[in-house]
Amino acid sequence: MPVILNIDNVTKRYRKAGGLFSSGGQLFTAVDGVSLALEKNTTLGIVGESGSGKTTLAKLILGIEKPDSGRVTLDGRELSSLSGAELRLARRGAQMVFQDPYSSLNPRMKIIDIVLEPLRAAGEKIADGEKTAAALLERVGLKPDALLRYPHEFSGGQRQRVAIARALATGPGMILADEPISSLDISIQAQIMNLLNRLKKELGISYIFISHDLAAVRYLCDFVAVMYRGCVVEYAPAAELFRDTRHPYTRLLLSAVPDPDPARKTVLEERRDGSGGPGPQACVFSDRCPRAAEACLKKRPDYTEAAPGHFVRCVRAEAGAN
Ligand SMILES: Nc1ncnc2c1ncn2[C@@H]1O[C@H](COP(=O)(O)OP(=O)(O)OP(=O)(O)O)[C@@H](O)[C@H]1O
Ligand SMILES: [Mg+2]
Incomplete structure (x- = not known):
């Protein structure tokens, strides 16, 4: 692929x-x-508890942050080697949709200007702004009468549609969606997920879908990467990951049931600050792993392909155990 x-x-x-x-x-x-690699026209889910590095990874992919080492290649172009106009051009190929459509849309801008903003930022001459913006709104299920209105006139779900229309403006090959449904009502979440799936089919878009919501990941994603303390600890086709979970951390995530006491946070919500933890010689999960053994403290495991396309970083998997 x-x-x-x-x-x-x-x-x-x-x-x-x-x-x-x-x-x-x-x-x-x-x-x-x-x-990680993202195949064209597929959705890659990234899951992991708060502070595990998901948003930082998204910023590295968009070239908003520069990596200290390693390379990000988007559509054949390595981002860190680009600057100025070239970087702007490459960035057109990847757009972002954020969690909160209330803060991500400028309240003082009309919808038409919000939607056309990425094109203007790219220095593009737009012959007929109204027509271009109306076509983008139509793609996401909004009527052209929205064009001259302001964000506060819309509901959360409609605003997220506007944010998706804005992301589509430059004709990107991929969209990074960082918790795009978690601030929305349950009934609206399903509509936005269906919209993302429809756009994938219609436009051949690829997604990176960052989410705490494992049910949404299961529904939307073709592949899933599980992050823990900045590392991908497990990666597999989505159906395989949920059916044959290999890494002890992923098992913990999948078994974490939301606590009825809102003051107590689930494994996924508890924010860690990324510092401390096991040293570079040990498995990143060894201090919390219910199955940690002596060997886990001595060696940081590499990826093992436990089944075709299913990668796990665990000492037990390296040893051939399940
Ligand atoms: N600009 C920054 N300066 C210093 N530390 C940062 C910066 N950005 C992120 N971090 C830290 O990097 C770690 C990873 O943060 P990141 O926001 O990527 O996590 P996340 O997985 O997106 O979490 P959440 O699920 O809460 O959104 C955290 O410890 C965070 O505090
Ligand atoms: Mg984040």
Whole structure:
């Protein structure tokens, strides 16, 4: 299958905020040696608890952040080697849809200007703005009478449709959607998921779908990558990952039932700050793994192909155990 995006051994480190009088905190690794490929016209889900590096990975893919090492290649062009006009051109090929359609749409801009903004930012001359914007709105199921209105006149689901129309403006090959449905009502979530799927069929779009919602991931995604402390610990076709879960962390995620006490957070929601944890010699999950053994502290496991196309980073998988 042709690949639209290739992420090759990408690492990103941040400096932890230091105390008031310190000149700078320790470095910690937000994305740690991630390699992934996105096949054309497929959806790759990225799951993992809060702080595991999902959004940082998205920023690296869009060229908003530069990796400390490794390479991101979008449609055959390596982003870190580009600058200025070339980078702007490459960026047209990948657009983002954010979690919160209330804060991601400028309240002072009319819908027509919001939707056309990426084209203007790319320096494109638009012959007939109204026609272009109306066609984009039609794609996402909105009527042209929305064009001259402002975001506050729309519901959350409609705003997310506007955000998707804006993402489509440059004709991207891929869209990164970072928690695109989690701020919406349940009934609206299904509509937005159906819209994403329809656009995939109609326009041949590829998606990266970042989500805490495993049911949504199961419904939408062809492949799933599970992140823990900046590492991808398991990657497989979606149906396979849910049927034959291999990594102890993924098992923990799939078994985590939301707690009825809202003050207590599920495994997925509890935010970790990415620092601390096992050293580089140990498996990243060894301090929390219910099955950790001596060997897990001595060696960071590499990927094992446990079944065709199903990759796991676990010492037990390396040893051939399940
Ligand atoms: N600009 C930054 N400077 C310093 N630390 C950062 C920066 N951006 C992210 N981090 C840290 O990197 C780690 C990964 O953050 P990231 O936002 O990628 O996680 P996430 O998986 O998207 O979490 P969530 O599910 O809550 O959105 C966190 O520890 C976060 O605090
Ligand atoms: Mg995030």
